Amino acid sequence: MRVVVDHFDLYWHGFVKTLGICLWAGTGALVLGTLLGAFRVSPIPPLRATGTAYVTLVRNCPLTVVLFFIAFGLPEVGVNQSYYRFAVGGLIIYTAAFVCEAVRSGINAVPTGQAEAARAIGLTFGQSLRFIVMPQALRTVVPPLGSVVIAMVKNSAIVGAFGVGGELYDVGASLTGAQGFAALPVLTGVVLGYLAITIPAGLGLGVLERKVAVVR
Amino acid sequence: MTSLLFDVPGPRARRRVLVGSVVAGVVLAAVALVVVRRLADNGQFDSAKWNPLLNPSDENFGLLWRSLWGGLRATMAAAVWAMAFSLTLGTLLAVTRITAAPWYRWLVVSLVELLRGVPVVMAIFFASRVLPEVGIRLSLRWYLVIGLTAYNSVVIGEIIRSGVAALPRGQTEAAYAIGLTRWAALRLILLPQAFRIMLPALISQLVVILKDTSLGAFISYEELLRRGNLAVQTLGNPLQLYLLVGAVFIAVNAALSRLAVVAERRMSRLRAARPEDVINVGAP
Numbered sequence: 175m176r177v178v179v180d181h182f183d184l185y186w187h188g189f190v191k192t193l194g195i196c197l198w199a200g201t202g203a204l205v206l207g208t209l210l211g212a213f214r215v216s217p218i219p220p221l222r223a224t225g226t227a228y229v230t231l232v233r234n235c236p237l238t239v240v241l242f243f244i245a246f247g248l249p250e251v252g253v254n255q256s257y258y259r260f261a262v263g264g265l266i267i268y269t270a271a272f273v274c275e276a277v278r279s280g281i282n283a284v285p286t287g288q289a290e291a292a293r294a295i296g297l298t299f300g301q302s303l304r305f306i307v308m309p310q311a312l313r314t315v316v317p318p319l320g321s322v323v324i325a326m327v328k329n330s331a332i333v334g335a336f337g338v339g340g341e342l343y344d345v346g347a348s349l350t351g352a353q354g355f356a357a358l359p360v361l362t363g364v365v366l367g368y369l370a371i372t373i374p375a376g377l378g379l380g381v382l383e384r385k386v387a388v389v390r
Numbered sequence: 391m392t393s394l395l396f397d398v399p400g401p402r403a404r405r406r407v408l409v410g411s412v413v414a415g416v417v418l419a420a421v422a423l424v425v426v427r428r429l430a431d432n433g434q435f436d437s438a439k440w441n442p443l444l445n446p447s448d449e450n451f452g453l454l455w456r457s458l459w460g461g462l463r464a465t466m467a468a469a470v471w472a473m474a475f476s477l478t479l480g481t482l483l484a485v486t487r488i489t490a491a492p493w494y495r496w497l498v499v500s501l502v503e504l505l506r507g508v509p510v511v512m513a514i515f516f517a518s519r520v521l522p523e524v525g526i527r528l529s530l531r532w533y534l535v536i537g538l539t540a541y542n543s544v545v546i547g548e549i550i551r552s553g554v555a556a557l558p559r560g561q562t563e564a565a566y567a568i569g570l571t572r573w574a575a576l577r578l579i580l581l582p583q584a585f586r587i588m589l590p591a592l593i594s595q596l597v598v599i600l601k602d603t604s605l606g607a608f609i610s611y612e613e614l615l616r617r618g619n620l621a622v623q624t625l626g627n628p629l630q631l632y633l634l635v636g637a638v639f640i641a642v643n644a645a646l647s648r649l650a651v652v653a654e655r656r657m658s659r660l661r662a663a664r665p666e667d668v669i670n671v672g673a674p
Binding site: 215217218219220221224230231234235236237238239240242243246247250251252281282284286288289293299302303307328329330331332335336343346347350356357358361364365368369372373376 | 394395396397399403407410411414415418428429431432434503504506507508509510511512515516519520523524597601602604605607608615618619622628629632633635636639640643644647
């Protein structure tokens with residue numbers, strides 16, 4: 175494990191960079207995914223169709239293909255960005271489909287009677303959404319949304335494999351590849367870096383899940 | 391039709407939906423137009439870009455499709471092996487975790503938590519680098535399969551375990567009451583039902599495995615995506631080729647997902663027997 179200790183600053187920077195990618199991609203995916211979720215439950219057919227098509231296409235396509243398509247396809251039509259931005263963009267596009275599904279299933283899990291009762295006592299659309307549907311839906315959404323975010327953290331490793339320099343996976347790849355260190359200690363260090371994010375996140379999610387569980 | 395958020399629309403609401411539909415349609419059409427214009431301006435509809443894919447008389451047509459077909463076969467081979475191993479090992483893991491005595495159950499639990507937190511691409515990379523170091527030299531396909539199995543068997547194990555946990559307690563009790571041993575109860579009564587109720591979740595995980603075979607491209611395993619990458623290097627049409635590769639993945643996965651929906655529908659009819667079902671037998 176000497177190599178990990180010797181290159182600790184490299185690992186640390188990789189860890190921070192991975193966290194940064196996750197922060198940007200997570201925020202973007204939550205915004206885009208919620209918007210798409212709203213599309214999917216809206217009364218306007220073209221928006222519903224757009225949401226459904228997006229989810230069906232993106233969810234069945236590997237993230238790797240999405241990334242390659244963006245990073246090598248977009249420059250062909252004159253869109254040039256850094257690999258980092260393309261990668262974060264790809265992660266957002268991919269994760270948003272899963273966020274959308276979580277949001278939609280959360281809203282659908284609220285019993286219809288709840289909204290009907292809200293309308294019956296004269297609440298407007300906005301009021302019933304704000305006071306009745308959303309508080310219940312958000313609680314149902316928390317567990318699946320948490321799993322989606324943790325999966326996204328793990329998927330951020332693909333971004334490193336894909337060529338965004340300095341990120342945790344890339345640290346492992348360059349130390350074992352170009353610099354020729356033994357793979358077992360180097361990659362164990364990388365794996366520990368990811369576990370340092372995913373295991374606490376999983377435990378935190380479990381606590382949160384028990385806190386917000388809806389009793390029906 | 392009344393939905394959760396909206397009542398049956400009256401004349402005013404119907405008018406509003408119509409206006410909204412027209413506005414949304416115009417906006418979507420405008421976006422599509424901008425995209426198509428942009429593609430056309432950059433020559434993405436030129437026959438030079440599409441001919442290798444679509445025109446059988448193009449010199450590269452046969453070569454490209456043979457290469458991609460080989461890639462798809464490699465993808466499917468890796469996926470099928472990874473699925474088979476993951477299902478088998480996953481079942482074993484679930485059984486181990488259920489029947490484990492407390493003194494070593496924590497070992498199984500920590501193994502599961504550990505493997506679940508590792509990115510799949512990392513598991514594949516780990517297999518491809520560490521195994522040769524300790525003297526286990528395999529072809530690239532097996533590194534990919536091992537990496538995929540390490541992660542997915544754990545996930546599948548957890549799916550099966552939660553399926554067993556979701557069964558009514560009476561199932562276990564009845565099995566014991568007719569004299570089955572613990573192992574026989576699990577094998578004959580609990581596991582078959584757990585598989586059935588968890589079929590949709592299991593199929594979704596199989597879709598994940600199929601998608602993740604594309605990570606083999608990073609260890610140079612010649613699957614579909616890698617063959618696509620190689621073709622892009624010679625033909626110089628990334629947009630068209632990645633579109634094609636993506637379409638193939640989407641088609642195969644959509645078919646698998648479709649199976650999950652069908653399974654789910656069947657499940658809602660064929661559910662594990664519950665007390666009320668038994669009581670209702672014979673009623674009109």
